[in-house]
Amino acid sequence: MHAKDYIGFSILIGMVLVMPHLVGNDYYVGVLVFAAFNCLACIGLCLLMGYAGQISLGHGAFIAIGAYASGLLTTKMGWSPWTAMAAGAFLAMAIAFIVGIPTLRLKGHYLAMATLGFASIVHIVAVAAVDLTGGPAGVLGIPRIGLFGFSLDSDIQYYYFAWTAVVIGLYLAFNIIDSRIGRGLRAIHGSEDAASAAGVNTSVYKIQVFALSAVYASVSGSLYAYYVNYIDPGPFDVMHSILLVTMVAVGGLRHLWGAVIGALLLSLLPEMLSFAAAPLQAIGIEYKPDYDIIVYGTILLLIMLFLPEGLFAGLAAGCKSAWNLFKKILKGRPFVRE
Amino acid sequence: MFIVSFASILHAGEKEPYHIGCAFAITGKAAWLGEPERNTAVMIAEQINKAGGINGHELVLHIEDTQGSNTRAVNAIKKLIKKDNVCAVIGPSRSGTTLASIPVVQQAKVPMLSCAAAASITNPPEKREWVFKMGQNDSDAARRIYEHMQENGIEKVGVITGTTGFGDAGRTQLKNLKDEYGIEIVADETYAPGDTDMTAQLISIRKSGAQAVINWSIVPAQSIVPQNMDQLKMDIPLYQSHGFANIKYAESAGESAEGSIFPAGRIMAAKTVPADHPQKEVLISYKNAYESSYDDQVTTFGGHAYDAMHIIAKALEKVGDNPAKIKETIENMEFVGISGVFEFSENDHCGLDKTAFEMMTVKDGRFVVLDR
Numbered sequence: 001m002h003a004k005d006y007i008g009f010s011i012l013i014g015m016v017l018v019m020p021h022l023v024g025n026d027y028y029v030g031v032l033v034f035a036a037f038n039c040l041a042c043i044g045l046c047l048l049m050g051y052a053g054q055i056s057l058g059h060g061a062f063i064a065i066g067a068y069a070s071g072l073l074t075t076k077m078g079w080s081p082w083t084a085m086a087a088g089a090f091l092a093m094a095i096a097f098i099v100g101i102p103t104l105r106l107k108g109h110y111l112a113m114a115t116l117g118f119a120s121i122v123h124i125v126a127v128a129a130v131d132l133t134g135g136p137a138g139v140l141g142i143p144r145i146g147l148f149g150f151s152l153d154s155d156i157q158y159y160y161f162a163w164t165a166v167v168i169g170l171y172l173a174f175n176i177i178d179s180r181i182g183r184g185l186r187a188i189h190g191s192e193d194a195a196s197a198a199g200v201n202t203s204v205y206k207i208q209v210f211a212l213s214a215v216y217a218s219v220s221g222s223l224y225a226y227y228v229n230y231i232d233p234g235p236f237d238v239m240h241s242i243l244l245v246t247m248v249a250v251g252g253l254r255h256l257w258g259a260v261i262g263a264l265l266l267s268l269l270p271e272m273l274s275f276a277a278a279p280l281q282a283i284g285i286e287y288k289p290d291y292d293i294i295v296y297g298t299i300l301l302l303i304m305l306f307l308p309e310g311l312f313a314g315l316a317a318g319c320k321s322a323w324n325l326f327k328k329i330l331k332g333r334p335f336v337r338e
Numbered sequence: 339m340f341i342v343s344f345a346s347i348l349h350a351g352e353k354e355p356y357h358i359g360c361a362f363a364i365t366g367k368a369a370w371l372g373e374p375e376r377n378t379a380v381m382i383a384e385q386i387n388k389a390g391g392i393n394g395h396e397l398v399l400h401i402e403d404t405q406g407s408n409t410r411a412v413n414a415i416k417k418l419i420k421k422d423n424v425c426a427v428i429g430p431s432r433s434g435t436t437l438a439s440i441p442v443v444q445q446a447k448v449p450m451l452s453c454a455a456a457a458s459i460t461n462p463p464e465k466r467e468w469v470f471k472m473g474q475n476d477s478d479a480a481r482r483i484y485e486h487m488q489e490n491g492i493e494k495v496g497v498i499t500g501t502t503g504f505g506d507a508g509r510t511q512l513k514n515l516k517d518e519y520g521i522e523i524v525a526d527e528t529y530a531p532g533d534t535d536m537t538a539q540l541i542s543i544r545k546s547g548a549q550a551v552i553n554w555s556i557v558p559a560q561s562i563v564p565q566n567m568d569q570l571k572m573d574i575p576l577y578q579s580h581g582f583a584n585i586k587y588a589e590s591a592g593e594s595a596e597g598s599i600f601p602a603g604r605i606m607a608a609k610t611v612p613a614d615h616p617q618k619e620v621l622i623s624y625k626n627a628y629e630s631s632y633d634d635q636v637t638t639f640g641g642h643a644y645d646a647m648h649i650i651a652k653a654l655e656k657v658g659d660n661p662a663k664i665k666e667t668i669e670n671m672e673f674v675g676i677s678g679v680f681e682f683s684e685n686d687h688c689g690l691d692k693t694a695f696e697m698m699t700v701k702d703g704r705f706v707v708l709d710r
Contacts, residue, residue, distance in 0.1 A: 026416060027417045027421045136503030137458065138434060153445075228438055228441070232503075234407065234435075
């Protein structure tokens with residue numbers, strides 16, 4: 001990790017600690033809990049997409065695997081939430097290996113299609129295997145997870161718990177990209193052939209990072225199940241996989257901070273828009289929920305057009321040029337190219 | 339999610355307004371449920387406020403869009419309870435979103451009147467103290483179908499269901515109740531919501547020697563079953579579920595749907611309900627009010643919102659806006675509504691029985707109450 005990343009961590013941890021006091025309402029705390037789940041899944045997805053350069057439109061499926069493993073093992077087998085979560089993560093990893101070995105031989109659109117197909121299959125199983133998954137009626141009565149004998153009953157307790165998981169996940173991810181594996185992955189992203197020629201075992205690395213990102217998604221799914229206490233196939237459809245990819249792409253593929261920012265932005269956007277609705281109404285414009293989709297589309301389009309590297313890279317570049325301009329002003333020559 | 343809290347045209351005195359929360363699937367895949375529910379709730383709130391509010395208190399609605407998604411529903415219900423401080427919640431529209439929201443209202447101790455139908459919404463009662471349900475029971479629809487079959491000497495049936503929550507629940511109920519009515523299910527077929535041809539399933543039903551077909555689904559694909567039966571020249575009776583009670587489905591099935599028999603809430607054929615029926619008056623008044631306010635036909639789902647609004651209004655009138663008192667009042671309430679005659683109790687938070695359904699048929703492209 002670089003010094004800048006430590007600064008980033010301090011800001012993140014500071015914000016996590018301060019936010020509940022700022023928002024001061026259980027409802028907003030709840031929104032931030034859901035944002036934490038998305039963050040965790042996006043960190044894993046960013047390792048795969050941004051660093052290894054492999055696209056996956058199937059991560060909703062791994063979230064579903066984690067959620068269903070946790071839901072079913074706790075309610076039907078009476079396992080403890082922690083063991084069930086570990087079992088879910090292990091299962092997701094195993095499935096990622098099985099799915100990854102053939103699919104990661106594919107490239108570009110074909111890899112995207114294969115993972116999309118996988119997401120679709122898992123969703124169909126969740127809907128149709130009624131005896132196993134409860135079908136469309138879902139799994140009821142999933143317990144809350146406990147920590148050192150305390151049950152995390154209130155939203156605020158769960159908020160700190162979920163965001164601690166995000167911080168730990170992020171820290172681990174940073175360590176991985178700074179290791180030999182991380183350098184190998186970036187080499188694969190640059191050019192798979194060149195990486196291979198330089199002695200990187202590309203296929204093994206790709207599958208390993210795919211499995212790792214599946215574990216992130218699975219843990220995020222388990223945390224979701226323990227928070228909502230009910231799951232049905234609805235939240236784990238193909239559209240959710242696409243939303244995750246969008247979050248990572250909006251934030252910026254090439255950096256883990258981008259995944260965090262993208263996940264936060266898109267999770268909180270509906271709430272931000274509802275803040276905007278009240279002042280709009282005050283000046284006589286009636287903002288209807290139906291307009292949501294137009295606003296989303298516009299924001300995505302603007303980011304893709306003007307910040308193709310994502311929000312994080314865009315913000316970083318913006319800060320840098322502002323800093324340069326500031327330095328030039330200090331020297332008294334703001335309009336001279338150097 | 340947006341606050342569409344609207345101020346009434348007439349300010350109903352100086353008293354504190356009563357706040358009611360609504361969480362409907364106004365947009366998204368289940369918009370056909372949420373939209374009539376929202377429209378109805380808004381219409382009734384306007385009516386009540388125009389008449390001076392409830393005991394002089396203005397009624398303020400806070401409407402949230404769940405988009406049919408569990409996560410959004412949970413957030414919406416939390417927002418209504420914790421931010422808008424509502425004394426009761428109407429919705430959500432779907433069974434899944436309702437089940438996801440139950441832990442929230444159970445913890446917050448605020449009554450929620452769901453507009454969905456799954457039996458698990460109000461069962462087991464000891465874990466659903468704060469949850470009420472406006473939708474009729476699937477099991478009662480199955481009972482009405484089986485009763486009609488018994489009267490007509492049908493013993494062997496072929497069942498064909500859609501693979502959605504609604505279809506799956508129906509399939510389970512039909513299987514659970516068959517022995518009670520001496521019915522034998524000789525064929526059990528399914529179709530996906532996107533299927534465009536059910537000939538294969540119907541041929542195997544024909545081969546099984548079934549005396550009637552039960553088609554149980556809520557998706558548009560169900561309209562293909564009567565058409566395929568026509569093409570196959572199957573002249574055994576076709577029974578459908580209450581999921582068929584949408585005139586658009588009858589329209590898309592055309593001629594072939596004529597004469598098919600299904601249980602449905604009386605609102606679908608309000609005009610042909612006998613004049614002496616206790617619901618007749620509310621049915622006609624709601625139908626007229628809704629169809630004159632909106633360029634749309636009444637639906638069962640809007641009816642759920644009608645019932646929920648009036649039940650809460652009655653409770654507010656009696657005990658004010660204390661959530662615990664509202665819950666207690668509803669538990670002891672009798673109410674003649676759109677979906678049936680509700681008789682709530684501590685252990686029955688649905689309050690409807692099989693009489694909530696009327697057997698109907700399609701005649702000249704319209705729904706009419708079946709002559710006995």
